[in-house]
Amino acid sequence: MASKLDLDPRIIDRARQAASDIADTMDAFIRERTTVAVERTTLRLLGVDGVDEDDVPLPNVVVEHALQAGVLSEGITRHIVRAMLHTGRDAQTVSEAIAEGDLDVSELPLIDEAQIQELGEELAAEAMARISARRAERDDFLNRYEKRPAPLHYVIVATGNIYEDAVQARTAARQGADIIAVIRSTGQSLLDFVPYGPTTEGFGGTYATQANFKIMREALDEVGEELGRYIHLCNYCSGLCMPEIAAMGAIERLDMMLNDALYGILFRDINPQRTFVDQYFSRMINSAAGIVINTGEDNYLTTADAVEAAHTVTASQFINEQFALRSGLPPAQMGLGHAMEMDPTIENGFLFELAQAQLARELFPQAPLKYMPPTKYMTGNIFRGHIQDALFNLIGGWTGQGIQLLGMMTEAMHTPHMGDRYLALENAHYVMNNTRQLGEEIEFKSDGIIQRRARQVLAEACQLLEDVRDKGMFDTLAAGTFADVFRPVDGGKGLSGVLRRAPDYFNPVEEALRKSLDLTP
């Protein structure tokens, strides 16, 4: 693809190198640690599910048990496998015994390490096979069904009731939606466990549970079969259970996950150390499952100004790209995020937005970029809002974004009505179909407003990334550089769930993931 922005490749290389250096320093930090969430995820992948008599998920019960016994830093797998060898039962039965107080992992007899490793690896191979099987199903659907032009149309459902969500999702699919995201109940990101079973009550969204994933997956497969199109399912792989959600998504064949390296730190005040370790593991799973991640740079612009802070979005995209690469996630699965959030009354604001979207396209040519709609300047004037969304759709199609989260004219008023979603899909289809090859026809004026704006944003992003590299990631977060929020390394939620790995830490699932993703052990 020829550059329409006349970007200087040397500055792009410098920016990417700085982001790479940042990710490298974090990589070493991450590899020395595990978290309660990573260990719970491992248990889930070993086949542990369900809740105890107090509705506490078994993965939480078992990990908490090992933590109390002071043996979690070796990894939960060794203890579970030892218990399995000792009792001759499977991981689920052993976990139930722990929950009932019939089994204490710290009182098990020593068992030959080679035997433990062998069974651990066998279980990990089974987990990998389950993930691969779901991935193959998706590939099969995508091969058989109609190819859809980019940007794919992404809409949300958010009724709070999974069964109601399924109805809304099916209507959206019939109206042309390609991707259904089930918004989570607000506050779920701060729960240090994943709720269990189908749920019918949530606020502003529906709880992410494995049962809910399954219900929605079946609804979308059914309507997709009828329409001859694959309907992608998206959820939120973020918050304190980030990697667990990834595992559940891999098992239930979700297709996309909101999964950002910094989002939880900045916007949910989750501890930075916890987030970096969790995002790393979650991205390996997403990668292996063929799940496209969506990063959350759009959020920066809801707190900071979109004109002044545009470069922080670009810088964060570079950082997300490098973290993703270190988790084995290929560019084709990187839905790097950005948004159209400038004040619509700015003269030539459309040109700046166009420059930003084209810049992202050229910096990350293989990534299915996730483009987010106006929210900050949506006013309740739904008629103007609908036009703002039309301009947003124009840029999305023109600059070849991969995933277009369709704006709702009732944004900032209420969760979308069924009719709002229809109007949004009609808007997107009209604008994008009507201008399908506009981007191939139009070039930008040399050294004009658009080129100059893009070059300026890139230069500022490069500068910021080099500053972050020099200052260090943790100090940068503490200094409020991103989104105007300040996050100290020891602050935020979930720090107590971060552990240094013992020298004999054992996690065969992680090893199998690394191997399948061609990552160094």
Added chain:
Amino acid sequence: MAVVGRVGATPPDLTRVRPYGDTLDDGQVQTSFTLPVPCGEEAREAARMVARKMGLEDPQVYHMQDLGEGYTYFLVYGRFTEAIDFTQIQVAKVESERMDFYAINAFIEAQIGRKITVLGACTGTDAHSVGIDAIMNMKGYNGDYGLERYPMINAYNLGMQVRNEDLIAHAVEKQADALLVSQVVTQKDVHIKNLAELIDMLEAEGLRQKMVVVCGGPRISHELALELGYDAGFGPGTTAPDVASYFVQEIVARGLA
């Protein structure tokens, strides 16, 4: 062409007001909604019946769209033939005088004589900080600086999903003079419960009268705010000077300075 009849538009009778489409008193209203019925002529009639029950005469379904799964969307126009008496309307409004950035700071300096402390938060499950950010953040909104820019105000934006107990704890710790609570996107009226809970908790702690407490958001009116026990409420389109003008005057009036 000769002018026939009266010259000039007929003035509206404010004791008998009805919607204006393109002629006085034509009563034209537009509405849109979805019905859980399959698209077809029965659906069109169902939409007309809904509109008639809303009090609209001669409803016209100008657009009907099959949404799938047995749902249909309608755009309907109709005539509203009742009338309301505009001259009898009384609305609870924030009565303080609106000042600008400079006047507000000067007012605090002259009348209070110290910096005042203001906490802003989007509380409960609501994750939309856009409203409180517009009031608090340095840059503000639409050309009006936010409270963080005011030299005479210590402004703390606690962000979104702040629990009422945490807001109160911060208010005590920072000795807040005013609390600004934002509620944007809500479902099943959870914002009402949440706003009421804050007041109950403040009352229980004996703090309610020690600070000015206001709320704002697209579904908030001054009247609703008063009902819920707040000092004032601010709806959509509010900017920082609107809120600050009110609370600085209220702080002085209540002798909280």
